[in-house]
Amino acid sequence: MANQTDWAEATEQQVLDAALTITATQGWTWPSVRAAGKAAALSAAETELLLPHGPADLAALLSRRHDARALAALPDPATLKIRERIRAAVAARIDAAAEDEAAVRRWSGYLSLPLNFTLGLKLLWESADALWRWAGDTATDENHYSKRAILSGILATALAIRLSSGREAAMTFVDARIENVMSFEKWKAGLKPADLMRDVAAALGKMRYG
Secondary structure: OHHHHHHHHHHHHHHHHHHHHHHHHHOOOHHHHHHHHHHOOOOHHHHHHHOOOOHHHHHHHHHHHHHHHHHHHOOOHHHOOHHHHHHHHHHHHHHHHHOOHHHHHHHHHHHOOHHHHHHHHHHHHHHHHHHHHHOOOOOOOHHHHHHHHHHHHHHHHHHHHHHHHOHHHHHHHHHHHHHHHHOHHHHHOOOOHHHHHHHHHHHHHHHHHO
């Protein structure tokens, strides 16, 4: 069983590697997924068995790869103040995504479609959760959710700015929001789910169209 799991995980990464070039020009579609599978020496049936949800599975793989890449690049959080941790975490995450810029632009376009928007929110939440955990957050009450909702919106917008205007502009935006993150008790009082969804949708669209 372990060997099967190892094979599946390794093969998923091979398909993703191939997909980064293919999706940059062809988008996140089933034909792109099958082409990536073929490049990884899989048949169409094997590709569909490995990635039953096709482009959605591939989109999740890319997001989680960027999460892992960001976490690997981060220092020991104990050496940083909490404000520095949040800044470093966001910077590492958007830098990780920017390494695959062409594919990420098409990835964001795919996730901005109405049918895929829930997946986009889920992946942003996963990223925010991973970064907060790295930063040492142990909240289990409503603050757990507030922190992640806020950071999800910041990540989406920061990445959009990173892709459209460069790293410096993105980090200027992040720095301006650090105070909000630190005083989230006050900020969350005015935070509504509809506002977060609107901001994330706008950010995904900006990533796609610049």
